Amino acid sequence: xxxxxxxxxxxxxxxxxxxxxxxxxxxxxxxxxxxxxxxxxxxxxxxxxxxxxxxxxxxxxxxxxxxxxxxxxxxxxxxxxxxxxxxxxxxxxxxxxxxxxxxxxxxxxxxxxxxxxxxxxxxxxxxxxxxxxxxxxxxxxxxxxxxxxxxxxxxxxxxxxxxxxxxxxxxxxxxxxxxxxxxxxxxxxxxxxxxxxxxxxxxxxxxxxxxxxxxxxxxxxxxxxxxxxxxxxxxxxxxxxxxxxxxxxxxxxxxxxxxxxxxxxxxxxxxxxxxxxxxxxxxxxxxxxxxxxxxxxx
Numbered sequence: 001x002x003x004x005x006x007x008x009x010x011x012x013x014x015x016x017x018x019x020x021x022x023x024x025x026x027x028x029x030x031x032x033x034x035x036x037x038x039x040x041x042x043x044x045x046x047x048x049x050x051x052x053x054x055x056x057x058x059x060x061x062x063x064x065x066x067x068x069x070x071x072x073x074x075x076x077x078x079x080x081x082x083x084x085x086x087x088x089x090x091x092x093x094x095x096x097x098x099x100x101x102x103x104x105x106x107x108x109x110x111x112x113x114x115x116x117x118x119x120x121x122x123x124x125x126x127x128x129x130x131x132x133x134x135x136x137x138x139x140x141x142x143x144x145x146x147x148x149x150x151x152x153x154x155x156x157x158x159x160x161x162x163x164x165x166x167x168x169x170x171x172x173x174x175x176x177x178x179x180x181x182x183x184x185x186x187x188x189x190x191x192x193x194x195x196x197x198x199x200x201x202x203x204x205x206x207x208x209x210x211x212x213x214x215x216x217x218x219x220x221x222x223x224x225x226x227x228x229x230x231x232x233x234x235x236x237x238x239x240x241x242x243x244x245x246x247x248x249x250x251x252x253x254x255x256x257x258x259x260x261x262x263x264x265x266x267x268x269x270x271x272x273x274x275x276x277x278x279x280x281x282x283x284x285x286x287x288x289x290x291x292x293x294x295x296x297x298x
Contacts, residue, residue: 016169017044021266027268028281032209038179038265039160041283046172058090059172060151062142063159064135065097073159082109084163084285085155092150096138117142136235136249148221155218157286161271165285175219175227177257181268181276183211194251199243200234201251203258214250214258216271216286219263230256280288 017039022030024042031037061081065074076095085091090111096105100116108114139156142148153172183191191211194201218224231252238245245251269282 007243016172023079025281032261032265034260035096036264037088038267039170040267040268040281041269041285046168046170056090057153058092058151059086060092060094060147060154061085062094062096062139062147062156063107064138064155065095065103065159066115067098069159070097070099070102073161075106075155076162077159078104078106078114080163082106082112085167087166087168089169093149094142094147096135096142115146135226136231136252140225140232143225143228145223148225151221153220154224156216156224158215161215161286163285164287165283167270167285171218171264171266171270173219173262175223175260175262176217176264176266177210177212177262178216178266178271179268180211180213181272184268185209192246193254194245194247196243196245198241199245199251200237201245201255203255208254208258209261210265212250212254212262213271214247214253216266217253226260227253227256230259 017037020037021043022037024030025040027039029038030043031042037043063074063077070095074095075154081093083090085218092112093114094117095114096117100118103114103116106114135156143154147154155171155176188208190203191208193203193208193211195205196202219227219228234252234255235245235249247254269285271286272282274287
């Protein structure tokens with residue numbers, strides 16, 4: 001996966017974290033071979049990050065809440081986001097759902113708004129894989145509309161998670177990728193990239209940096225428009241050929257981040273699961289709910 005460059009690497013222009021301390025966590029990799037920081041607890045000062053956040057910056061948080069996911073997860077997701085996500089910043093929540101009337105009325109703080117976006121296309125799908133794959137096309141369209149006008153930076157997060165600690169401006173950059181919790185310790189040759197050369201998501205054995213997670217990604221509106229249109233086109237091309245990448249939209253996201261390197265990576269502690277168990281390097285901030293893939297979407 002490469003080695004960190006020298007500790008005196010320059011800070012990114014769009015880094016809201018303040019001075020970074022990459023050697024404060026010697027037990028983990030804290031930067032990439034192309035100079036992007038990997039944010040772990042202890043590599044930044046949260047107070048400095050909070051003070052350095054740009055005032056009047058609106059951050060969008062998008063989530064798809066479809067079928068039983070709307071009833072089971074959305075309220076807790078929003079309640080914990082209000083406690084921990086970008087506290088003190090202007091935030092607009094975008095909930096994509098086929099049932100806007102069922103979106104829970106969560107009490108929001110000052111300068112924080114909730115918008116329900118009716119998404120009829122997701123109502124047709126009962127496989128979670130199909131719901132997942134339609135997100136890129138939907139997000140791209142939304143970024144070209146009101147969402148793109150309201151927010152400068154965006155975070156896309158799966159609804160079956162909840163925040164359990166501060167998730168602040170340290171997670172902002174032009175483009176931000178989330179290290180996949182299941183594979184962050186694996187060698188590159190073992191990572192489960194798409195290997196079917198017929199797929200638009202395919203990576204050769206010599207390609208790929210890290211395995212990134214589609215459950216959490218973000219960046220500026222401009223960067224995410226590029227990422228989502230790339231993934232949507234790849235998914236459409238595969239579908240026309242009768243193909244489905246091994247990890248669906250996540251495979252296409254990994255291909256996109258291979259071609260256009262992310263400016264910042266978030267460590268697995270920003271998206272962790274209790275199913276993995278305790279690990280000394282993990283200080284949890286965003287947690288998965290138990291997965292129920294065997295159940296239908298609706």
